[in-house]
Amino acid sequence: MTDAAHHAPVSVTAPPDNPGLPTPLWQRVLIHGVLIAASFVMLYPLLWMFASSLKPEHEIFSNPSIWPKSADFGAYVRGWFGLRYSFGTFFWNSAVIAVLAVIGNVLSCSLAAYAFTRLKFAGRDFWFAMMLGTLMMPHHVVLIPQYVLFLNIGWVDTILPLVVPKFLAVDAFFIFLMVQFFRGIPRELDEAAAMDGCGPWRIYWRIMLPLSLPVLATAAIFTFIWTWDDFFAPLIYLNDMGSYTAQLGLRAFVDSSGKSDWGALFAMSVLTLLPVFVVFLFFQRLLIDGIATTGMKR
Amino acid sequence: MATAVGTAVPLERGVRRRLALGRNLPGYMFLAPWLAGFLLLTLGPTVVSLWLSFTNFDLIGDPRWVGAANYVRIATADEKFWTSMKVTFLYVVLAVPFKLTFALLVAMALNKGISGLTVYRAIFYLPSLLGASVAIAVLWRNLFAGDGLVNQLLFWAFGLKGPSWVSDPDYALYTLVILSIWQFGSPMIIFLAGLRQIPQDMYEAASLDGAGPTRQFFKITLPLLTPVVFFNAVVQTIEAFKAFTPAFIVSEGTGGPVDSTLFYTLYLYQEAFAFLRMGYASALAWILVVIIAFFTAFSFLTAKYWVHYDD
Numbered sequence: 001m002t003d004a005a006h007h008a009p010v011s012v013t014a015p016p017d018n019p020g021l022p023t024p025l026w027q028r029v030l031i032h033g034v035l036i037a038a039s040f041v042m043l044y045p046l047l048w049m050f051a052s053s054l055k056p057e058h059e060i061f062s063n064p065s066i067w068p069k070s071a072d073f074g075a076y077v078r079g080w081f082g083l084r085y086s087f088g089t090f091f092w093n094s095a096v097i098a099v100l101a102v103i104g105n106v107l108s109c110s111l112a113a114y115a116f117t118r119l120k121f122a123g124r125d126f127w128f129a130m131m132l133g134t135l136m137m138p139h140h141v142v143l144i145p146q147y148v149l150f151l152n153i154g155w156v157d158t159i160l161p162l163v164v165p166k167f168l169a170v171d172a173f174f175i176f177l178m179v180q181f182f183r184g185i186p187r188e189l190d191e192a193a194a195m196d197g198c199g200p201w202r203i204y205w206r207i208m209l210p211l212s213l214p215v216l217a218t219a220a221i222f223t224f225i226w227t228w229d230d231f232f233a234p235l236i237y238l239n240d241m242g243s244y245t246a247q248l249g250l251r252a253f254v255d256s257s258g259k260s261d262w263g264a265l266f267a268m269s270v271l272t273l274l275p276v277f278v279v280f281l282f283f284q285r286l287l288i289d290g291i292a293t294t295g296m297k298r
Numbered sequence: 299m300a301t302a303v304g305t306a307v308p309l310e311r312g313v314r315r316r317l318a319l320g321r322n323l324p325g326y327m328f329l330a331p332w333l334a335g336f337l338l339l340t341l342g343p344t345v346v347s348l349w350l351s352f353t354n355f356d357l358i359g360d361p362r363w364v365g366a367a368n369y370v371r372i373a374t375a376d377e378k379f380w381t382s383m384k385v386t387f388l389y390v391v392l393a394v395p396f397k398l399t400f401a402l403l404v405a406m407a408l409n410k411g412i413s414g415l416t417v418y419r420a421i422f423y424l425p426s427l428l429g430a431s432v433a434i435a436v437l438w439r440n441l442f443a444g445d446g447l448v449n450q451l452l453f454w455a456f457g458l459k460g461p462s463w464v465s466d467p468d469y470a471l472y473t474l475v476i477l478s479i480w481q482f483g484s485p486m487i488i489f490l491a492g493l494r495q496i497p498q499d500m501y502e503a504a505s506l507d508g509a510g511p512t513r514q515f516f517k518i519t520l521p522l523l524t525p526v527v528f529f530n531a532v533v534q535t536i537e538a539f540k541a542f543t544p545a546f547i548v549s550e551g552t553g554g555p556v557d558s559t560l561f562y563t564l565y566l567y568q569e570a571f572a573f574l575r576m577g578y579a580s581a582l583a584w585i586l587v588v589i590i591a592f593f594t595a596f597s598f599l600t601a602k603y604w605v606h607y608d609d
Contacts, residue, residue, distance in 0.1 A: 023410045031407050032414075038404065039421045042480070046428075048447055049437050064450045112332035121325025122318070127333070134340050138540055138590055140566060140583040144350060144576050145343035148357070168335025175332065200324045229431040231543045236571060247432045251547065254436055262440070269433035280427055284420050287427070291484050292491035295529055 053267035075263030090249030101227040102220045104166030113178035114204045134172045161237045174219045181215035218290040246272045351580035368581035382565040390538040393478035401482040405489035426483030435547030442473040467558035485530040492526035524605045
């Protein structure tokens with residue numbers, strides 16, 4: 001292991017796969033055996049769900065195999081149009097909310113992080129301490145007053161309660177993440193820019209942001225996934241089916257036609273998981289490094 | 299903009315103030331979005347929430363001050379509160395240790411310098427990432443239904459006839475515990491990162507001294523890993539206290555069968571948004587805060603007896 005890896009809080013650039021003592025061959029075989037079996041157990045429920053979405057009804061609960069005897073995509077069509085609104089509406093709503101949440105979080109959190117790390121102003125340390133304090137608070141405390149507030153200003157049944165808070169950097173966790181990253185960017189860079197007459201805005205936009213793409217991407221991807229998966233906030237704020245997100249649509253489907261059409265239920269379940277799965281495939285490395293270095297929840 | 303030439307002192311003070319403003323202004327401009335969010339959506343609501351917890355409030359009329367009545371009723375006359383407490387604590391006490399144990403075991407297996415590490419890591423992490431979604435809760439409900447996959451497999455492998463897990467109050471909570479354990483991926487990744495920080499020469503020295511794998515684990519791995527164990531335990535416990543979606547979906551929002559999956563957050567949701575008892579629900583929220591704060595403080599206070607930081 002390199003010396004740097006010892007001193008990093010947790011190594012970002014992973015040390016080589018072999019951490020020292022060679023593992024004897026029989027042990028390797030045994031470990032691989034156990035890990036492959038464990039992988040199968042981990043993935044089996046997901047594969048079974050996917051297979052079930054392709055199976056005819058009678059086969060779902062009689063054939064535990066993950067290979068359907070014949071593939072039939074009819075369940076996807078039945079599910080997609082199974083409610084008063086099609087799942088196209090729900091996916092569109094989810095996508096709009098998730099994309100706006102990503103933009104909001106990345107912008108507002110990076111602005112705050114920049115202020116906390118690079119700008120001097122009266123009260124900075126006080127507000128920083130406040131920000132850290134909000135990291136600890138469970139969301140349930142502010143839930144009801146926030147609901148009352150949004151209800152009174154007529155935002156219930158719109159996407160505003162789900163999106164506007166993101167533009168106000170309510171996910172303090174990401175500020176914290178960006179602060180950690182910004183602190184690692186050499187001060188000489190923005191000091192030189194300031195010498196050349198750049199104002200704080202230009203330094204933020206032209207120097208800090210471009211240099212911070214890894215942390216911005218991590219924040220963006222986690223925001224996307226968490227917003228896409230979120231069930232609680234849409235459950236509270238979106239009552240009209242036309243404004244449902246994919247998660248709410250799926251839940252409505254469970255409550256209505258889902259009970260008589262398992263294939264369609266699994267088909268829609270697969271579809272709601274798909275965006276997260278695709279993001280995971282593409283950004284796996286980034287997500288795992290994000291977890292490893294910062295210990296994000298979940 | 300110096301207009302009053304003759305009055306030097308006030309002018310100077312004005313200039314000084316303007317200079318101070320000029321110095322502080324960029325900072326506050328960059329901080330403005332967060333500051334607005336903090337005051338309007340966090341600090342303000344926190345204060346209001348505390349106040350509401352001493353009122354009766356049904357959203358329609360004005361909040362009516364009732365003093366400590368909500369808290370008194372919670373403590374003395376609310377059976378559902380105690381049920382939800384019991385359910386939640388049982389869930390935390392079962393799910394967190396098992397989850398962390400699996401996470402550590404798998405991380406140690408992955409840290410053996412085997413090939414295919416990234417593939418395994420991805421596979422084990424995937425359920426954690428998907429876990430918060432409704433689809434997974436739906437899947438779980440079907441896996442553990444009377445004629446679901448789990449019982450099919452039990453019958454196929456052992457000829458056993460399993461219970462109808464999710465609709466049996468004796469088993470429903472355990473299916474949620476299993477769901478939580480299935481999502482051991484993110485603590486596993488943190489354990490793996492922590493394991494890689496342990497200097498290999500310590501193991502080399504230990505095996506020269508004749509220490510076997512078990513001894514090495516208890517004398518080197520575990521002590522050096524305690525900061526990570528501590529971190530994972532605190533984060534996972536807080537997350538477990540706040541669990542909501544799986545219980546909501548599996549029980550169709552009721553916390554049933556017979557309140558056996560009535561998680562604390564689910565009870566809070568019901569009180570607030572099904573029965574519109576907003577004041578009462580605020581009191582419940584504050585009790586959750588106190589529990590989490592108490593737990594966190596307790597963890598940090600006891601940490602010095604078992605968490606080792608190298609110094």
